[in-house]
Amino acid sequence: MFKIKNENNMITQRSRGYLIFLTVFLGLIAQLDQYLNLVETTISTNIINEYGISLGEFMFWQGIYGIITLAVFFVNWSMDAIGRKGGLIILVLLMGVPSLLIPLIGFNFHVFMILYALVIMGTLSNAWEIPISEEAPPKSRGLYGGLVFLIGLIPLYALLGEDIAVALGWRWCYGIMVILMVVILVLMIFFKEPKRWHQSKLKRGDSRFKILKSIKSLKKRDVIYILVSSLVYGIWNISFKLATTSAKVYFVEALGYTADQYQLFITIGGLMTLVAAFISGFFMDKLGRNKVLIIGCVGATVSYCLMGITEWPIFLILVYFFMPVVLAWILVYFAEIFPTDVRGTCIGLLNIGSRISYIAGPLLGWTLLDILLLPYLTYYAIAGLLMLVPLLALLTRPYETKCKTLEEIEQER
Numbered sequence: 001m002f003k004i005k006n007e008n009n010m011i012t013q014r015s016r017g018y019l020i021f022l023t024v025f026l027g028l029i030a031q032l033d034q035y036l037n038l039v040e041t042t043i044s045t046n047i048i049n050e051y052g053i054s055l056g057e058f059m060f061w062q063g064i065y066g067i068i069t070l071a072v073f074f075v076n077w078s079m080d081a082i083g084r085k086g087g088l089i090i091l092v093l094l095m096g097v098p099s100l101l102i103p104l105i106g107f108n109f110h111v112f113m114i115l116y117a118l119v120i121m122g123t124l125s126n127a128w129e130i131p132i133s134e135e136a137p138p139k140s141r142g143l144y145g146g147l148v149f150l151i152g153l154i155p156l157y158a159l160l161g162e163d164i165a166v167a168l169g170w171r172w173c174y175g176i177m178v179i180l181m182v183v184i185l186v187l188m189i190f191f192k193e194p195k196r197w198h199q200s201k202l203k204r205g206d207s208r209f210k211i212l213k214s215i216k217s218l219k220k221r222d223v224i225y226i227l228v229s230s231l232v233y234g235i236w237n238i239s240f241k242l243a244t245t246s247a248k249v250y251f252v253e254a255l256g257y258t259a260d261q262y263q264l265f266i267t268i269g270g271l272m273t274l275v276a277a278f279i280s281g282f283f284m285d286k287l288g289r290n291k292v293l294i295i296g297c298v299g300a301t302v303s304y305c306l307m308g309i310t311e312w313p314i315f316l317i318l319v320y321f322f323m324p325v326v327l328a329w330i331l332v333y334f335a336e337i338f339p340t341d342v343r344g345t346c347i348g349l350l351n352i353g354s355r356i357s358y359i360a361g362p363l364l365g366w367t368l369l370d371i372l373l374l375p376y377l378t379y380y381a382i383a384g385l386l387m388l389v390p391l392l393a394l395l396t397r398p399y400e401t402k403c404k405t406l407e408e409i410e411q412e413r
Helices: 016-038 040-051 055-081 084-105 109-123 129-135 138-152 156-168 178-190 195-209 211-216 220-254 259-286 289-310 313-336 340-355 357-371 376-386 389-396 406-412
Strands: 003-006 009-012
Touching: 016 084, 016 109, 016 129, 016 138, 016 156, 016 178, 040 055, 040 156, 040 220, 040 259, 055 084, 055 109, 055 220, 055 340, 055 357, 084 109, 084 129, 084 178, 129 138, 129 313, 138 259, 138 313, 156 259, 220 259, 220 289, 220 313, 220 340, 220 357, 220 376, 220 389, 259 289, 259 313, 289 313, 289 376, 289 389, 340 357, 357 376
Parallel strands: none
Antiparallel strands: 003 009
């Protein structure tokens, strides 16, 4: 059985059966995350028409209420403070409870936006990637992380969103996820705390509960990786937010495609994200993390620009392929590059930095569409060119983690 030696401690790999369970379990949390984050691509016109606002106004209020999402740090910090299990329970409740409240009390626009912001805050955590990075064997960590991501990318929002909106009303596109929340909480019984977290707990004692001590314990290299990761993830969020919020309005209202045609485009795009997740996980282990980042960024830039130039739906589908390639790199790399004892805290700080983009992104979209009155061609060109910015992270020569144990990464990075 594969073992990792670390300062007289022996970390034994979990059984294959448990790793399969863990992959599926965390994949369900990722599915809750991705569904709630992307379902607005299906119902954005419903929201706009319900409240009598423009796309630009909707994006403006997304930016204003996006300030709430900065509190996501505390969700990730809880992963260090009370354990991975306790942190995941908080995360699932944060996404599930406000989702249920949207169809129950979210009739006023601003009440809806508060609940919406709480849901989005949960989807910004990505804390579900931490346990799989700590439990998976080094040589297949990218693959296991990619499989969790893949399960999360099953496009239920595209397959079911429109039907739910027609049958129950668009608010229940959010509320129905309470079912998945309950399933996850039941399965939580079988989740085991990673052994690395237990070792970290013994090493640090009660200091893990103190936010300032946790932050002060960060090394210079940790801070550099937090800044780099915030830049990469922040730009990714801005670019993808510009697409997901506007895509239905662009293709249905501006270009004249029917709602059914758009639903087909977004469903195919959603299925392509599955392909992207699997390919990304495989090639991160074979080619290395950095080469996958280059492929994803360049592909996304070209797809965005051609979508605006040609107005062809195929490039929307390709956006949905290449953007998850970059996201897979983000989720795998930044879950493994930080030390175990402060991994949740580091990712929490990363999320604060990157989630400023959930304020900046919608406000940028509002500025481009309602203030500058730019055409969609320019709008999507800007979204695409932004995806070249993450490549600047390569100038810092980020440590290549392919096939390395977490202990080796911590010592050598």
